[in-house]
Amino acid sequence: MTPKVHKKSDNSLGLSTLQDISALILQSHDLDETLNNIVKLVSDRAHSEVCSIYLLDDDAVTLRLRASQGLDPASIGSVSLKIGEGLTGQVAKEQRLIALEEPQNHPHYRYFAETKEEQFHTFVGIPLFDRTLTIGVLVIQNRDLYHYSEEELSTLTTIAFQVASIVVNARLLDTIDNQQFLELETIGAEETQSRELDTEEYVVLRGQIAYPGVVSGQANIIDQQLGFADIFDEQDVNIEAELKKLDEALRKTRIQTLYLEKRVADKLSQEDAAIFHTHLMILEDRGFIERLHDRIEEGHSAPYALKKVIGGYLKAFGKMEDAYLRERAADMEDIGRRLLANLVGQVTEGLQLQHEGILVAKRLLPSDMAILDHELIRGMIIESNEANSHSVIMAKALGIPAVIGVKGALSQIEPDAELILDANAGAIYLNPSDSILDEYFRLEHDRLQEKERLDKLREVPATTRDNQRVMLRANIGLISDINIARKNGAEGVGLYRTEFPYMARSSFPDREDQYQLYKRVIEDFKGEPVTIRTLDIGGDKALPYFTPPQEDNPFMGWRSVRVSLDNREIFQTQIEAILMAAVHGPIRLLFPMISNFEEIRSCKEIVHEAKQNLKRLGIPYEENIPLGAMIEVPAAVRISPHLAKEVDFFSLGTNDLVQYLLAADRGNNLVERYYDPLHPAVLLSIEYLAQVAKQHDTDICLCGEMATDPACLLALIGLGIRQFSISAPYIPRLKEFINSIDSTEATKLAAEILTLPESKAIRARLLEKIDNFSAN
Ligand code: PEP
Numbered sequence: 001m002t003p004k005v006h007k008k009s010d011n012s013l014g015l016s017t018l019q020d021i022s023a024l025i026l027q028s029h030d031l032d033e034t035l036n037n038i039v040k041l042v043s044d045r046a047h048s049e050v051c052s053i054y055l056l057d058d059d060a061v062t063l064r065l066r067a068s069q070g071l072d073p074a075s076i077g078s079v080s081l082k083i084g085e086g087l088t089g090q091v092a093k094e095q096r097l098i099a100l101e102e103p104q105n106h107p108h109y110r111y112f113a114e115t116k117e118e119q120f121h122t123f124v125g126i127p128l129f130d131r132t133l134t135i136g137v138l139v140i141q142n143r144d145l146y147h148y149s150e151e152e153l154s155t156l157t158t159i160a161f162q163v164a165s166i167v168v169n170a171r172l173l174d175t176i177d178n179q180q181f182l183e184l185e186t187i188g189a190e191e192t193q194s195r196e197l198d199t200e201e202y203v204v205l206r207g208q209i210a211y212p213g214v215v216s217g218q219a220n221i222i223d224q225q226l227g228f229a230d231i232f233d234e235q236d237v238n239i240e241a242e243l244k245k246l247d248e249a250l251r252k253t254r255i256q257t258l259y260l261e262k263r264v265a266d267k268l269s270q271e272d273a274a275i276f277h278t279h280l281m282i283l284e285d286r287g288f289i290e291r292l293h294d295r296i297e298e299g300h301s302a303p304y305a306l307k308k309v310i311g312g313y314l315k316a317f318g319k320m321e322d323a324y325l326r327e328r329a330a331d332m333e334d335i336g337r338r339l340l341a342n343l344v345g346q347v348t349e350g351l352q353l354q355h356e357g358i359l360v361a362k363r364l365l366p367s368d369m370a371i372l373d374h375e376l377i378r379g380m381i382i383e384s385n386e387a388n389s390h391s392v393i394m395a396k397a398l399g400i401p402a403v404i405g406v407k408g409a410l411s412q413i414e415p416d417a418e419l420i421l422d423a424n425a426g427a428i429y430l431n432p433s434d435s436i437l438d439e440y441f442r443l444e445h446d447r448l449q450e451k452e453r454l455d456k457l458r459e460v461p462a463t464t465r466d467n468q469r470v471m472l473r474a475n476i477g478l479i480s481d482i483n484i485a486r487k488n489g490a491e492g493v494g495l496y497r498t499e500f501p502y503m504a505r506s507s508f509p510d511r512e513d514q515y516q517l518y519k520r521v522i523e524d525f526k527g528e529p530v531t532i533r534t535l536d537i538g539g540d541k542a543l544p545y546f547t548p549p550q551e552d553n554p555f556m557g558w559r560s561v562r563v564s565l566d567n568r569e570i571f572q573t574q575i576e577a578i579l580m581a582a583v584h585g586p587i588r589l590l591f592p593m594i595s596n597f598e599e600i601r602s603c604k605e606i607v608h609e610a611k612q613n614l615k616r617l618g619i620p621y622e623e624n625i626p627l628g629a630m631i632e633v634p635a636a637v638r639i640s641p642h643l644a645k646e647v648d649f650f651s652l653g654t655n656d657l658v659q660y661l662l663a664a665d666r667g668n669n670l671v672e673r674y675y676d677p678l679h680p681a682v683l684l685s686i687e688y689l690a691q692v693a694k695q696h697d698t699d700i701c702l703c704g705e706m707a708t709d710p711a712c713l714l715a716l717i718g719l720g721i722r723q724f725s726i727s728a729p730y731i732p733r734l735k736e737f738i739n740s741i742d743s744t745e746a747t748k749l750a751a752e753i754l755t756l757p758e759s760k761a762i763r764a765r766l767l768e769k770i771d772n773f774s775a776n
């Protein structure tokens with residue numbers, strides 16, 4: 001009998017399915033439950049009789065049925081096949097989607113009696129990946145003949161991606177579970193203190209600059225310990241009562257978390273608030289709650305159970321190799337502290353700032369930053385050295401000068417002590433004498449005058465004395481950076497690092513989410529161009545839900561466009577969202593870390609496919625979007641004449657180019673002196689690239705931080721670069737600098753310094769010239 005052809009569906013397998021899956025992941029508390037919910041939902045929305053998920057066993061060759069809607073429940077866990085066996089095994093082996101009508105005619109078809117499966121006339125198998133490794137297969141089967149549209153297959157692929165990432169995350173949590181849960185140790189004053197007695201008059205503490213600026217004021221100490229030090233085990237606890245207390249504290253903490261999320265979203269942005277969504281997920285996580293229940297049922301009080309469980313998590317996170325994941329311990333600590341406060345009926349004292357001043361804390365948790373009155377924070381001094389922590393990100397968004405990694409700050413700074421925080425130099429002056437304060441006030445007065453002067457320049461273009469126009473655009477990462485960029489007079493965005501919004505979330509944002517985000521950025525820039533760079537993860541940037549591989553040399557490894565090209569669906573989704581947003585303003589699309597010609601060709605192919613897909617779906621998009629390549633690998637500099645024929649613009653990423661050219665890790669203090677942007681090899685490479693760009697009429701914008709150093713900026717203008725994208729707070733001062741120089745003289749000087757063998761002499765010549773300009 002010929003099977004009926006299934007009617008075209010009402011396209012219910014769309015965005016709402018993806019959203020519902022995200023909601024399911026939030027609501028369900030363990031892997032099996034989540035997988036079961038997903039197969040039910042997908043088979044319902046896809047109008048398919050069967051939806052199954054197979055996952056790879058530890059032996060890395062056996063695929064086992066882990067969840068199914070439609071197959072005999074008894075077969076779940078028992079049916080297995082090897083990679084390459086049957087159609088499902090074939091999907092895993094070939095690592096590609098297979099969609100077939102009449103699958104029984106396929107040579108790889110295999111029938112499993114255990115599943116009591118009937119004759120199915122349509123088969124779709126989609127591989128589940130953890131980076132490049134297959135970890136399972138999602139299978140859809142229909143009794144009738146059904147032709148899945150491209151759009152439906154693409155939605156199924158995204159679903160498969162979501163499934164893969166929850167599997168990877170669940171395994172990560174399992175790894176943590178299997179580690180020994182140890183008692184929480186009280187955080188002691190163990191560190192050696194970075195204290196200097198510079199003169200007899202004052203003490204200087206040093207740290208790393210998180211956000212520049214200079215301020216003075218009284219110390220506002222936030223000595224928020226976790227509070228567990230005073231929690232001891234109790235005898236004869238009433239288990240029922242403790243369980244109830246815990247449930248009530250969880251409920252209260254969830255409500256407070258929602259409030260914090262809203263407060264930060266109102267004050268800053270949805271992006272900055274996203275971390276509280278993750279907190280909410282943890283507060284609802286079944287594994288977390290069960291662990292607390294288990295401890296209580298063993299006879300411990302609820303606060304003591306919490307102390308043990310949070311302590312275990314902190315220990316486990318602390319052992320993680322990846323800095324980003326390690327810093328997520330702050331979130332666990334934050335949750336633990338708020339839960340404890342609700343358990344023991346503590347009010348969060350100490351968080352009300354009594355006066356305006358400089359905040360001093362061992363570590364600032366996201367909720368502290370959300371609760372504190374930002375108007376009263378002039379500056380921040382933080383002992384911990386967590387540059388990626390959400391509180392530091394929020395401080396930057398608010399433009400608060402901050403120094404982090406200041407060892408011994410709490411033990412040395414008394415409450416209300418007079419401080420000068422020089423976050424331009426990473427120094428803190430403690431109890432300065434009157435003469436030092438006078439000197440500081442004089443500087444502050446000068447600075448205020450400078451600010452007034454610079455504020456007037458906001459709307460004035462950067463133009464050299466000889467009328468060469470220079471563009472100063474902003475590097476942005478979070479939505480809250482837009483305000484900082486606009487406040488500082490940026491002419492659009494030269495580099496939007498899209499990994500930041502990805503980092504702030506708990507799973508991959510879908511096309512619609514990304515589109516809304518990019519649309520907001522371009523609309524906020526009111527006609528100014530915005531260059532959006534596709535995902536640049538790997539190296540020092542990891543996503544919490546996309547476990548980075550263990551690599552000996554991550555900066556030379558699987559990062560940036562290499563990750564994107566190996567995950568085409570995610571890549572294409574992002575490109576589609578960017579093409580859609582480009583309808584609303586002048587967006588340019590940039591590919592990072594291009595190191596060979598084939599890569600740019602592949603990127604362009606995906607742009608083409610993305611356009612075709614949007615066209616098919618009838619979604620408006622920009623056909624003529626300018627495409628660019630980041631030139632940040634030495635190889636790309638050398639092949640730039642070929643790349644110039646393929647792209648509309650170059651973005652010169654000197655942060656990476658310098659590290660790759662000079663073999664000096666950009667984040668390693670030990671090799672800081674080798675990381676030298678004025679090294680002749682760097683300048684010669686830039687000169688070559690600038691020439692190539694000129695010959696091919698290819699637009700070029702330099703978006704590395706070296707441009708924030710006036711000596712470097714003078715050299716770069718001399719080499720012919722006219723567009724820069726930098727951290728926005730530097731823009732006003734650099735604009736003033738550019739207005740004071742002469743580009744013809746800079747060009748002559750550049751020709752001269754290119755002949756010099758070492759950077760010391762190069763810098764000396766540049767500084768001499770700068771003095772010369774300011775004298776005239
Ligand atoms: C660069 O490498 O110069 C650059 C701008 O990109 P990122 O700092 O994000 O690597």
Ligand code: MG
Nearest residue numbers: 632653655656
């Ligand atoms: Mg880079």
